[in-house]
Amino acid sequence: MSDLLDVPLTTLQGEPTTLRELTGGRPALVVNVASRCGLTPQYAALEAIHEEYAARGFTVVGVPCNQFMRQEPGTAEEIAEFCSATYGVTFPMTEKVDVNGPDAHPLYRQLTGTPDVDGNDGDVAWNFEKFVIGGHGEVVARFRPQTQPDAPEVRAAIESVLPA
16 A cells, blocks of 8 residues: 555646645545535535644645535535635645546545444445544544534644644
8 A cells, every 4th residue: 555645646736746745644534515504514624624724734624526416516616616605715735536437536545444433444435534643644543524624533633743
């Protein structure tokens, strides 16, 4: 298995990158996102978490995905405009990818091997599934879509990967 931080990605602006470059090698919360989902308001909490923990070496990374009822149909430019104008998103985002199935992005092929709190691994259930990644690329927690980004258990997982 390759190092999670070095899996090739492409930014929403079309530039080649890696998770290591997007995060500066810092801990992160990786979330598959969508603009037309009932959970889309989670963007506000994701941005708040990003802003709150940035000074402590943490970032959120948004990964647009159109696999769930086509709730992310826009172009990269439309996604960027929506996120910025509607939720003031400043955290990095990748290009739109598949998170499940035969065309799942290599990042998600690795992430989905991590079990959630109930011990279930495998496919991403829906938009806004969250993975807490440590600074060395280890996946320390997985939270299903209904778990809010600022829930106590998510905050505890984030705190666990930050320097004291």
